Amino acid sequence: MVKPENPNSFRTGPDETGHFGMFGGRFVAETLMPLILDLERAYGEARRDPGFHAELASLHTHYVGRPSPLYFAERMTEHLRAISAASGSQGGAKIYFKRDELNHTGAHKINNVLGQILLARRMGKKRIIAETGAGQHGVATATACARFGLECVVYMGAVDVERQKPNVFRMHMLGAEVRPVQAGARTLKDAMNEALRDWVTNVEDTFYCIGTAAGPHPYPAMVRDFQSIIGEEVRTQMLAAEGRLPDSLIACIGGGSNAIGLFHPFLDDREIEIYGVEAAGYGLDKLHAASLAGGKPGVLHGNRTYLLMDDDGQILEGHSISAGLDYPGIGPEHAWLRDTGRVTYLSATDDEALAAFQLCARLEGIIPALEPAHALARVIELAPKKPRDHLMVMNLCGRGDKDIFAVAEHLGRGEEAKPDKTR
Numbered sequence: 439m440v441k442p443e444n445p446n447s448f449r450t451g452p453d454e455t456g457h458f459g460m461f462g463g464r465f466v467a468e469t470l471m472p473l474i475l476d477l478e479r480a481y482g483e484a485r486r487d488p489g490f491h492a493e494l495a496s497l498h499t500h501y502v503g504r505p506s507p508l509y510f511a512e513r514m515t516e517h518l519r520a521i522s523a524a525s526g527s528q529g530g531a532k533i534y535f536k537r538d539e540l541n542h543t544g545a546h547k548i549n550n551v552l553g554q555i556l557l558a559r560r561m562g563k564k565r566i567i568a569e570t571g572a573g574q575h576g577v578a579t580a581t582a583c584a585r586f587g588l589e590c591v592v593y594m595g596a597v598d599v600e601r602q603k604p605n606v607f608r609m610h611m612l613g614a615e616v617r618p619v620q621a622g623a624r625t626l627k628d629a630m631n632e633a634l635r636d637w638v639t640n641v642e643d644t645f646y647c648i649g650t651a652a653g654p655h656p657y658p659a660m661v662r663d664f665q666s667i668i669g670e671e672v673r674t675q676m677l678a679a680e681g682r683l684p685d686s687l688i689a690c691i692g693g694g695s696n697a698i699g700l701f702h703p704f705l706d707d708r709e710i711e712i713y714g715v716e717a718a719g720y721g722l723d724k725l726h727a728a729s730l731a732g733g734k735p736g737v738l739h740g741n742r743t744y745l746l747m748d749d750d751g752q753i754l755e756g757h758s759i760s761a762g763l764d765y766p767g768i769g770p771e772h773a774w775l776r777d778t779g780r781v782t783y784l785s786a787t788d789d790e791a792l793a794a795f796q797l798c799a800r801l802e803g804i805i806p807a808l809e810p811a812h813a814l815a816r817v818i819e820l821a822p823k824k825p826r827d828h829l830m831v832m833n834l835c836g837r838g839d840k841d842i843f844a845v846a847e848h849l850g851r852g853e854e855a856k857p858d859k860t861r
Contacts, residue, residue, distance in 0.1 A: 448705035448780050451771075456655020456741075458774035464654035466740045469638050478656045480561050485663075490556060497552050501585070502542045504549075504667065508675035508831070509535045513801040515821075522822035531824035533817060534684070536672055536700065539807065539837035546668060546696045546835045547578035547649060553664035554647045555582040563645035565589045569633040571598055571626030571692070572762030572809065573605025574836055575649030580614035590614040593632045595625040598761045605840045623755040626692075626765045630739050650693025651769035654740030658770050665699025672831055673703055680829055686711040688820070689833040690813040691783070692727070692763035694772045696835035705780060713820070714772060715813045717758035718785035727756030728785045729768045730776050743770045759788035759848065760808035762836070786815035792848060794818055795838065807836030808845070 456462045464474055484490040498504040511533045519530030538546040558566060566588050570576030576592040583590035592609055596618040599606055609616050622628035637646045651661040669687075676684050687704060689697035691714040704710050719726035726732060729744045736745040738753060746754040746766035756766040775781040786794075794814040799805045806814065810833065817832050824830065838845070 448775070448778070449702060452655060452659055456659070458771045459777065460735065461743050461770035461773040462655055462658060462741050464740055465737050465742070466654045467638055469641060470654075473637070473641055474654055476561065477557075480557055481656055481660050484557055484560060490560070494553055494556060498549075498667065502548050502552070503540065505671045505675070506540050507537045508672060508679060509537050510679070511535050511802055514798070517797075517801055518818065518821045519826070525822070527822070529822060529825050531686070531821040531828040531830040532826070533821055534676070534679075534829065534831045535804070535834040536668060536831055538668060538696065538833060538835045539810075543574065543578045543581050544837045544839060545574040545578065545807065546665060546699065546833070547575045548581065549667055549699065550649070550661050550664040550695060551575070551578040551582045551647060554645070554660070555586060555588070558588070558645035558647070559586060561645065563643060565591070565640065565644045566647050567591045567593070567633050567636050567644055568647045568649060569593045569626065569629040570649060571595070571629065571764055572760065572807070572836070573598065573602040573609070573840055574762065574807075576614070576616070577605050577608050577612070579647050579649075580609045580612035583614065584612045591636070592616050593619055593629040593636070595619045595623070595629045597624040598626065598629070601844050602761055602840055603843065625755075626761065627753070627756070634739065649695070651695040651698045651771060652693045652739060652741060652743065652767065658741065661695050662698045662702055662771060665695050666702045668696065668699040668833060669701060669703035672700065676829065676831065682829075683707060684710060684829040684831045686713065686820075686824070686828065686830045688713040688715065688813050688817055688830065689835065690715050690763060690809045691768060691772060692717070692760075692765045692809065693767070694769040696833050698769060698771055700831075700833045701775075701781060705775075712781045713816060714781055714783045715816045716768075716783060716785040717756075717760060717763035717812055718787040719757040719759070721787055722785060725757035726785070727758045727764050727766065729756075729766055730772070730783045731785050733766070735773070738767050741770050743767050743773045744776070759791060759844070760812065762807070762809045763812065784816050786812040790815035792845065795841075795845060804834070805838035805842070806834055807838050808841045809836050810834045
């Protein structure tokens, strides 16, 4: 990475020290610095190697199933236009879903994992470790390791192990070892802590496959680059469908990899509105995981970003109904985009996400993951206020198979979700 040649561009950076403005960098143990520098060199070489890109493109096509469709959500559009009409307006955006939940393994995570696993193989690493919250990154990592015959260890908070049982079973079926983390709140932050401890202990043969656009440099930029295929496809697909680019983009944000993947190819198209949606949990005045709305700059997991922390700098526990958004920080590029004003960051509560989850299932026959249901909650709010010729794209970054038991419990219908053993 080099210093941005065009300071007026939002698509350049980070600088050579891994910073997006004041955010990013690499704050790691001295033991890890040689590994981080090796990774940076290896990624730099891979980026310049046509063979690397050709192999990744082949996997996208023949293994992942890309490009994922850009789907006109007709009934959702009609429903929200009816709401607009009921308020005395004739507005209502035309809504498209970028359907990355149709990827192999059921989410956007596989885009990044395949890139990192190919990089690990170039570096001669045989043991792969990962952290996971909702389990989708863990499943994607276990899948790629099975595909290439690599050892896989996945750290997962014990709370998430319980609420994401389908994905835990999938990881086991794929041959991965899932290590429940009992420390702290026993969620995503704690899983990442344990993965970093493992990496420091096993520096020779281990590659840490980070699942989001956070961590020490070069991870935030590297994960962004691997996920940017989402936005690149949307540009091509929207031009084919509508003859022009979208007017707005919207995606959910935990660490923010699906969002930065959608946003990045459009950042210099300044006429396009861009929205990221954090998890407001029980409410921004209660327990939540909205670090941009309720946090302040600090250092966690190797980078400086916005974090939920107290006045003494101690990290607070985040909360979200969604295990994938239950993280007290955010990727550093999002922190920078927030401070520059290029992206508008909103939030959605657990209840709003649950309502959006159910509405999408009933109107479109698509059961979304709880993560993108947060973004859909804001689509439901924003779309009726836009003109009818407004084109809005939401990244439907994961499917809801993993969440049906958790949603059933929240709706008081847990017995319905259990399999009938009499059949």
